[in-house]
Amino acid sequence: MIRRIASWLFNRYMLELLGLVALSLLIWFVGPLVFIQPYQPLGSPTVRWWIIAGLFILWFLRLLLRWWRAQRMNEHLMTGLARLTSPREADGTPAAGSEEVAELESRFKEALDTLSKTRFGQTEGGLFGRWNKRYIYQLPWYLIIGSPGSGKTTALINSGLDFPLAAQFGKRAIPGIGGTRNCDWWFTDQAVLLDTAGRYTTQESDAEQDKAAWKGFMQLLKRFRGRQPVNGVIVTLSVQELLSASDAERAQLAQLIGLRLSELCEELTIRFPVYVLVTKSDLLAGFNEFFGAMSREERAQVWGFTYPYDEKTQRSPASDPQAASALYMEEFDALVAQINRLLPQRLMTEPDLARRSLLYALPQQFAGLKDVVRDTLDAAFSASRFKEKPLLRGVYFTSGTQEGMPFDRVMSALSRRFALRGRLPADDVPQQGRSYFLESLFKDVMFNESGLTGRNAKKERQLRLMQAAGLCALLLALGGAALAWTLSYENNQRYLNEVADNAGTLRQAVEESKATDPDNVVALVPMLNHAARVAQSSRFEESAPLGWRWGLLQVPKVQTAAHATYLRLLEDAWLPRLSSHVARSLRQVSTGSPEASYETLKAYLMLYEPDHFDATFVKAWLRSDWENTLPQHLVQAGLVDQLSEHLDRLIDGRVVVSAQPIDATLVAEVRQRLAQMSPAQRAYSRLKQLLNTGDKLPPDFSVVRASGPEAPQVFARASGKPLTQGISGLFTYDGYHGLFLHELPKVTTLLAKEETWVLGQAKGRRSVAQEVLTGQLANEVKRLYLMEYARLWETFLADIRPIRTASLEQAGEQARLYSSANSSLEQFIRAVARETTLARRPDQQEGGSSGSTSSWLGEKLQRIREEQHQLSRLTGKPLNVGGMLATGTLEADIVDFRFREYRRLATSNGSGPAPITASLQVLNEAAAVIASARQQVIQGGGVPPSLSGTLEKVRSEAKRVPPPLNSMYEALATSTSSFVGSSVRSTLGGNLNATIGDFCRRAILGRYPFTRSATRDVTTDDFARLFATGGTMDEFFRTQLQTMVDISTVPWTFKQGVDGTPVGGSASLAAFQRAASIRDVFFRAGGNTPGIRLEIKPLDMDASISQMVLDVDGEIVRYQHGPQIPKAVSWPGTRGTGQARLQITAAGAQNTGIVTEGPWALHRLFDRAQILPGNSPERFTAIFTIDGRKLRMEVTTSSVLNPFRLKAMEEFECPDRL
Incomplete structure (x- = not known):
């Protein structure tokens, strides 16, 4: 329990957390006491909370980074091992030992998926126990080498270590006991143990292959654990091979072990500790009898000795061969003495005499190993074979399991000397399975010393170089930053001093300007010059050099403040003087020069009406005025340029309004004087008279001129005027672009645009809608011209009509003339489209793609129309077209928009012919159908099925084309329909009476059931002939009438022809509808017999x-x-x-x-x-x-139609006409 509490309290992460808490308390309680005059940086609780939170966040991110790096390195290790390939010779054949290396790799990859995500370590540790667990990469790695059968694998199996992956892969890498053919990887919770094949040490089975495999094995370690490939090497020497081998064999074994250790030192380039395990100690006679009574804890002890090691000097006496030998003899004697001390007690407790004899002999048996082990170690660790000798840490005697016949060196010597048989009885051969002196050796000795291993010298040199380079770079960066900040501070301080001097000069100039004439704009120029240059420095021109920056640059802030001061002086001091100057010029302008008065008034009003402010005009007017009014010597001295420069700073990209009160009386006087100017209508009349009497007038437009010699066969004029008379050349495209626009004075446009606000015609403030709807004089002349242009063309086109036709033959001929190639109709439409597309520039190709004109024009016109409708609705006023068009494209709206259909027909969309071609194709189809219909009617047939659809297409096309095409198409369709309908009625009426009427009357007139009181019956044959499916009534309807009848109506009706009249009457059609009802009742199953x-x-x-x-x-x-x-x-x-x-x-x-x-x-x-x-x-x-x-x-x-009271039968009458 105490151990768990200690591990929890003294955990590295807990200590870090406690340190953070202490630092947080220090910040919270001591922070407010820190003052950096005049600031108290940690005075605010919010600031302290943020700092403390930031520290904890940074600590947590550090933990996450550490965990991520460990996981990433572990995954790289696993991935790298999985990608290993077998080595090959230069010619591509497998290299010697490649099979072994490949087998090593395949064996290791079995556990990669699990190992890449598994963490090892103790489960204890409290809150931070999970952070204490480590990935494979972070665990210490130990390499075990020894001759075959030396007990390496047995020692690991019985070591008492924890194998976390035993559940998945078993505790033993290879089943069975004794001998490890290939390298096995043992993953414990404290270390990774690499159990190599014994033949890697001896290399006796296949020297070349074993050597290559061993070298590949070392490269594998070096590749994936470059800084510290292994944390130690465990060398196993079994008692069996030490005692049973000859001196020469032991010398060879020592040489091979030394050679392997030397190769490891050279290949891995590190100094690692070596632990010598004398295994199979149970083969010493008396071992099991002596130690067999020990408890598990006693058997887990270490039986051996560890050489001293000075951590400060990183030296050990074992590094000296002689000192190592002396220490060995001393420590070994101590082990023998310890056995001798314990021997009496063990002899007293052992009742069996045979086992007592074995117990008694154990000290001599164990002492027999002394010289053998020493000689082997001296030979293996000879200094001559190592460039950097490995660190021999100790010699330990162990037993993994008890099997085989023990060695009795005493009995063997007597047997050889006296020819005796010295063999233990078979019943006394021990058969046990307990381990001795292994567990504490691994856990408490080897694993606790995992840090003794040196680092890879090359890797460490590279790391030190990188660290040194990084430190140098950091120092250079800090030094450079300090130097840069110092220089930047000095430069900015000098700059601020310079600006302070300029500011003093500016203050003096401001005081001097107060004594000047308030209307004199020139008097403020010195003050404005100083204000414009107050933030300038003699040390740079545009932007501060790099040495001024580095976070301390003050130039932008100073320039911003200086510019604001400069603008304030321009607006507060200079702008009122500008408006006074313009007002004085307005008073002095000559009354005989209305244009000059108008321009001056406009400039004056712009300084007070921000909605009409035009910076370009104001600058141009003031510069012209200064050049004309200032003395020439000042103009030549560049004063105008200085004034213009300050004016640019004042109004460029800005709208300014003078604070000086406007002189309303002066404005009213000038407006009254300008109101006497001529109106637009008078100007337009004069302009039109001038152009009509000139010699530049283009030719008139006429039908014959536009359509060619066939025009009289196609066109006529409703007014009776000749086709050679048309529209004046002034109102043609060439007349507009080549004459009218060139002669229309530009000043008219400017005056019209500005008339409303300059002359003050609108009272009070106007809304946006009113501004758009109000007519502007600038476009009035042009508007009047375009309105007349459109009116003349509309009147002219409305007067064009087609030649009247008197027969179906003439209608077909007319359709042919309309649709022929390059017909007069097509030429006329193209000519009209050209003359009514005024928005097209003269340099644009006629009849080309509409992408540059039509698309733009359509969008423009749609927007204008929507705005017109919206503005009219909002204002509640009728739309003033002139005012609206004064701000739009007059040509597009007044002319082009009205005649847009002509342009649509004549203009190609870029990917095919113009729509007029497709439109005339409809007429071409109509011509062919009319000719076919004429032949069918002549031959006595009905209306051709395609005629109605074709004429409907013509009528539909008439709705999509403008005059005179619409009337021409409509007339063609109507006349053709009328002619065909008249012929069909005459022809079908005769056929109907001949094929149905006569027989019908004979068959049913006065007969039952059509006449209920009749005694004679209608015969079934006659009834079937009339009403059966395919009978005379059904056949005539299907072949002659069905295409002309609308059976969806009740009663049935004839479809109207294109001319609006039906082909036949309703009486005859009712007979066919009743006949259909009779057929549906009596002939439901088909056939010719009613039922x-x-x-x-x-x-x-x-x-x-x-x-x-x-x-x-x-x-x-x-x-x-x-x-x-x-x-x-x-x-x-x-x-x-x-x-x-x-x-x-x-x-x-x-x-x-x-x-x-x-x-x-x-x-x-x-x-x-x-x-x-x-x-x-x-x-x-x-x-x-x-x-x-x-x-x-x-x-x-x-059927719902009752055959016994069938209304259709009672009301049926025989048809005799249409």
Whole structure:
């Protein structure tokens, strides 16, 4: 318990946490006492809380970083080991020993997935126990070498160490006891033990392969644990090989062990401790008898000795061969003496005489190892074989398990001398499985000294060099920063002193300016010059050098403050003088120069109306005024440039308003004087008269000029004017761009744009909507011109109409002329589009892609239209087009927008022909269909199915094209439809009467069931010929009328032609609709024989009737006051007699009934009954009265159309005309 508490309290992380708490308390209580005059940096509790929180956050991040680095290094180790490949010779063949290295790698990779995420260590440790656990990379690593069978693996298995991965991989890497063919990796909770193959030490099985495998093994360690490949080497020497081998064999073994250790020193370049384990001590006669009674704790002790080691000097007496030998002899004698001290007690407690004899001989047996072990160690650790001798830490005697025959060196010597047989009895051979003197040796000796191992000299040199380089870089950085800060401080201090001198000069200039004329703008120039240069330094021009910066630069802050002061002087002191100067110029301007008065008034008002402020104009006007009013010697001295520079600083990118009160009286006087200027209408009249009388007028536009010689065959004018007379050249595209725009004075545009606010025509402050809606004089002249331009073109185009046609043949010819290649119609549309697209610049290609003109124009016009609608709605005023267009694109809105359809038709979208081509293609198709329809009508056929659709396409196209195309398309479609409809009515009317009318009247007129009172019946053949599917009525409708009839309406109607008139009348069409109903009732199953199916269910009959029998052409329905069972019957029946008979049997009376005959016998039978409607259309009740006796039956037909009371049959009349 105490140990757990101590481990918890003295845990490194707990100590760090306690240190942080102490530091936090120091900051909290002592911090407020720290003053850095005049500041108290830790006076605020919030600041202290933040600092303390920051310390804990940094500590926690450090823990996370440490954990992340350990995990990352461990994963790199695991990943690197997993990627190992077998070595190969230069020619690509496997190198010697590659099989061994590959086997080492494959064995190790078995546990990689688990090891990469496993952490080892004690589970105790309290709150920070998890942080104490370490990855494989962080554990100490020990290498075990020894000859085959020396007991390396046995010692590990019985060492008493904890193997955390035993559950997954077992406690032993290779099953069985004795001999490790390949290297095994033993992962304990305190260290990693690398158990090498014994042949790696002796290299006797295959020298070349064993040597290569051993070298590869060392490189593997060095590669993945470069700074400290191993923390120690454990050399195992078994008692068996020491006692049974000859002197030469022991010398060879010592030489091999020394050679392996030398190779490790050279390859790993570190100095590591070596622990010599004399294993299989149980083979000494008397060992088991002497130590067998020990407890587990006693057996866990160390039996051996550890050489002294000075941690300060990192030296050990064992480094000296002679001293090591002397220490060995001394320590070994101490071990023998200890056995001798314990011997009497063990002899007294052992009752067995044979075991006593063995106990008694153990000191001599153990002493026999003294010289053997010493000689082996002296030979193995000879100084001549090492460049840097490993650190021999101690010699220890152990036993992993007890098996085999013990050695009795005394008996062996006597046997050899006296020829005796000195063999232990078989019953006395020990067979035990306990370990001796291993557990504490590993845990308390070896693992506790894991830090004795030196580091890789090369790696350490590299690390020290890197650390030194980093330290030097840090020192250089700190020194450079200190030097830079020192220089920056000195430079900035000199700069501040310089600015202070400039500020003093500026204050003096400000005082001197107060005594000058308040209207004199020139008098403030010296003060403004000083203010502009107050933050400037003679030591740099634009930006401060690098030596001024480094976090101490004061120049930007000073320049900002200086610039603010300079602007304040410009606005508060100089701007009022500017407005007074402009007002004085406005008073002095000549009344005979309205333009100069206007410009001066505009400049004066801009200084008071920020919404109309124009910095460019103000600067230009003031500079011109200064150049004209200032004395020439001042102008030549550059004073105007200085004034302009200060003016630029004042108004560039800013809107300024003078604090000087505006002179309203002066403004009103000047406005009244300027109000006498001529209005825009007068200016436009003069301009138009001037242009019309000039010699630059372009040719007039006419239909013939635009369409070519075929124009008279296509066009006419509704007014009767000739096609050669058109529109004046002034109102053409060339007249606008080539003449009007060049002659329109630029000043008119400027005056119109500024008229509202300069002349003060609007009273009070105006809203944005009112500003947009208010007409502006600048565009009024142009607007008036464009309005007249659009009006003339609209009147002209409205006057164009197509040539009238008098027949279907002429209509087809007209369609051909319209759609022919390069037709007059196409040329005319393209010419109109060119003349009405004024927004297109003269340098743009005509008829090209609309991307540069149409797209932009469409977006612009859409936005303008939306704004116009919104503004009209908001203001509640009618839209003032002139005002709106004064701020927009007049050409686009007044002209281009009105005639946009012509431009759409004539302009290609860049990926195909212009829409006019597709539009005329519709007419081309119409021409072909009209020709086909004319031939079909002549031959007596009906309306071609494609005609209606084609004419509808023409009419639809007419809705998408502008005048005169729309009227031309509409006239073509209407006239064609009218001509075709008239011809079809005449032709089909004759055919109808010939094919249906005459026969129909002969077949059904005055016959039953169409005439209920008739005695003659319509024959089934005639009925079928008329009404069956494919009969005359059905066939005529399908082939002649169906495409012209709308059967979705009730009653059916003829579809209207393109001219709006139907092909036929409603009377004849009603006959075909009734015929369809008759067909659906009597010919439901198809075929040429009429028939019906129905279900008859007797309901009741008078009590006097004993039986009722209904015979429907052989299908019997019988009823005797029993169950009411419906019976399905059909007409005609199965017998084929054409007879329907209803018979009743009454008690005491003869059979009586009703009999009807003929093809409609069933209809006639039900005509004798009283019919009552049922609860659905297909159901009714028939009541028969026979000899005063009544019976009732329910009849259900197969259709909602009752064949016995079919309205279509009762109202049917034979068609004779359309």
